[in-house]
Amino acid sequence: MADSVLLPRRGPWRSTWLRARKARSQLILSRRPRRRLRTLRWCGRRRLRRRLLQAQAAGVDWSEGACQVSQPAAERRPKAAVPSPIPSPVPSPVPSPTSAEDTATCCQANVSFPPVRQLGPGRALLLLPVEQCFTFSGICRVTCLYGQVQVFGFTISQGQPAQEVYSVYTQSFLTIHAVHYSMPEKSRKAIKREARTLLRSHLNLEDRRWSMKHFSPLCSIVLLEHLKTSTVNFIISYPGLSYIFMQESPTFQNNSEYLALRSVGIRKEKRKKGLNFTQSALSALEELVSVSCEEVDGCPVILVCGPQDVGKSTFNRFLMNHLLSSISCVDYLECDLGQTEFTPPGCVSLLNITEPVLGPPFMHQRKPQKMVYYGKTSCRSSYENYIEIIKYVFSSYKKESPLIINTMGWVSEQGLLLLIDLIRLLSPSHVVQLSSPKRSCMPSLTPDYVDGMDGLYTKSKSKVRNRGFELAEFADMFEFADEEKESPVVFTGYKLMSIQSEFIFRKTSRNRASFNKILRDLTVLGYLSQLQPPVPKPLSPLHGLTPYQVPFNAVALRITHADVAPTHILYAVNASWVGLCKILDDVKGYTNGPILLAQTPICDCLGFGICRGVDMEKRLYHIITPVPPEDLRTVNCLLVGAISIPQRILKNQRGLEGTIPYVTADYNINLPGASGKIGARETETYEGRRYPKVKQFYQKAN
Template sequence: MSHPEIIIPFQWTEAAESIIYGSPPSSTPIIFICGPKNSGKSTFGRHLCNVLLHRYDRVGFLDTDVGQPEFSLPGCLSLHLIDEQCEDLAAISVKAPLKCHFFGDISSKRDPKAYLARIFHLFDYFVDEHRLTKPEKPVISMLPLVINTPGWVKGIGYDLLVEMIQFMKPTHVVQIRTTSEAKNLPAGAFWLDGNKEDDVSMINIAAPCTNSFNETILVQKQAQQLRENRIVSYFRQIVPAESNISTSKDLARVLASIPPYKVSISGIKIRHLHCHVPDSERFHSLNATIVGLAISSKESLNSKDHLPWCVGLGIIRGIDIFKDVLYVITPVPLCDLEKVDVLLQGLIRIPTCLLQVRGFMCPYMSSNVLNRLDPAGMDI
């Protein structure tokens, strides 16, 4: 179903239907969507998922855009299983991922190697769980996968797209092209060397011809606001349903009054992403920041890459090094929070609208801390 303000071009409909109905039943598609920013990749990806759901009960969705993710939060790389139609192709939709990595930045340029490692880890997980035929699970059907990519298609961004396609070996590559050839990816199978051949189905579709210069500038200005809206929407889940909230200042005030969780500093690992922080400064850098709440997996414990799965984000409200405690607010369920053993600090900032209450980031008073040692619960 299209959004009232979004008209799916006939060429897009043909492309989506050719992927699902043009593929033999024995060949489950992996579709790689690429193109410059603001070309319509997200809209086409949602439309494609809707079409695929006519044939499959579920569709895998791998989100590799850390700046403008489709279903997850800024700074995250995530894998989703979509099982229902997207009725509004334009609405912001934050969904709980099947698996997630916290990259900690809104661009891959800061650490391209770490960016690819996390994407490949997610892809391998999907292939192992939902694409491979397993003797112990012979009745599990293979699921299609839609891969959403960022709009950085030049320089290192181009190199990353090439590496992703070569690693994932999709059945279809959908390239969205704009009227400005200088902004587009090279035509054809750009990821191949001249002497190589590939059996990937290449589909070129045109971006909707609505991008005037002024409109493009407007979208770029809104990017930061869209990221902040996603983060605000995520942390709003903590707020009790009966709270009377009409402004962002109301939301900030309610969040400031919510008792945080107590986390033992000595019982958790703290990892700083994208920068080196001296031991003497690590708590100063950690306080009043958004962190990824992660759980070490068996493979991360035995791997030099150490890629723990992220179960959500939290805000560090305060730190008391003398009591060996830091205070966290998060919508992550307690059953998952109890398993968290790694805090990942990146460069994702708290939205300015949540800093409007004086003292919001001050260390929490002990009288207002949820003491998990009393009958109300247990220590995290």
């Protein structure tokens, strides 16, 4: 037949199974030869070992008998001449890796698992061929010894310091991606010599030899190390939170790769569980990075909006990391009160980010440039105050670096009108709108749509000439071309980028409230972890820390989320989460206290703390806080909002014995100023009496 396959003649000394193995792919070892390895002669074993090493160098999991980089056996056999060419089922067959170019080509394929080697307790070496991905769960310290990798949008090159990476259960798992790097025109031997020299200060001789056996051009060598921080130790000290950082495998695997990763504290995950961006998101990221690196039109202002749980925060982190790979710093304006990124919940803040963000919000709490404590996770009850706070914080933006603005996920009804007000107020150059078929739809926020819609406090383009503003401050943001003609307002245009999101959603309509509550509690725990000493010192329970003593007449009080009678103010303050603020008014001169404010001020918030107790005899507040003493000297106002202390802090601290203070089932949650069903206040302290069950919490107060 014309298209028949002609097999070459073999000598009589060739065994049957050896001829069958030769006809198969050079990188596949079937089960039959593996069962008959003991019958091989030493030369056959040597040949087989050499081919297995070639397979491992290409990153092939030969133990599973699966390979995607080998050429089909039918294509390697000589074919008879045919009248017309027939297209091959494989467009570009890849030969076995026998040269530097062939090895680099094989590395580009999507193979099953990269080579991993355990270097010792808590250390492992990972070899990633170019375009290879490694998705994992857990926490570790990542160092690129040779080549270049990308983690969550941030590029880590050789010679850069190690990065702490947190791939946790509450977010999409992170992926270490080997990217293409520029390689000088050198021979393969010279490249290996250069890589061996760089590895000399990190690995011993045996580990360097293993690396060179599996090394190929354009391959990246990554060092993974076990990571323990005071924040991690503090969070996992509470029952039920250790699963966030590392989930145990249901089945124990006795292989070298699993054991090496387990010693580091991570576990390999399927690629589909990792972070996946759509093509529209990648195109938008590329364009935003390109615009931010240009200095022609000034610094871009990027506003990210969309419904709940479509990946706004994930997109912001990836964009920040991508920008930090090219520029030195990025500004970030947080307008989402419920799920804040760098501060505890209930805040509007402006930050200057200079380090990559490689984890969830509760692992990178930072000090903002400007922050105002709103006191609630939603602005539904006071839109005007929310707008005023954003204006106050946004006024500190110096326009020296790109600005990313995060908005709320409430984009229906009045939430949409409020978003239109923010777009007019902040005048972004780019609006990134994320949407998903699984979430509620919102209209496309084109410039024409925003110009033609009335917001809560601003009018549309056609109604501006009437100057029907409900807030006088908004009139300053409009510039008329001709006052006499009363021509319509010419708004500063922006570019709309629509992104279709396909993130993995762990939240549903049923568990969204509880899921968000857990995330907020973790953020508060992450903030309080700053009270702990650095590793390896042991943890200090919060009830054992020495609090600050603040006189009644040194600070003013205000309950932001409810109207509380003056006789109940101290009930609401005790065992509460308080914002440490600085107001312009001078509170000195009052001999007695407490000093109560009639209205909630818009003022700078320097940090947060826990009012651990109130001493009515000495007229003192006992407050524990990680805010440094130099900042505490300027604090003259305490704001108490609806953000409550996590239940775990009150019930699950180490060292507590007997009755837990401030926790009771006999409590009326409908009292004005009550922040929730947990964290109930006990009244014995206000009468100047200290019962034994309260002494434990106050053992170092005096």
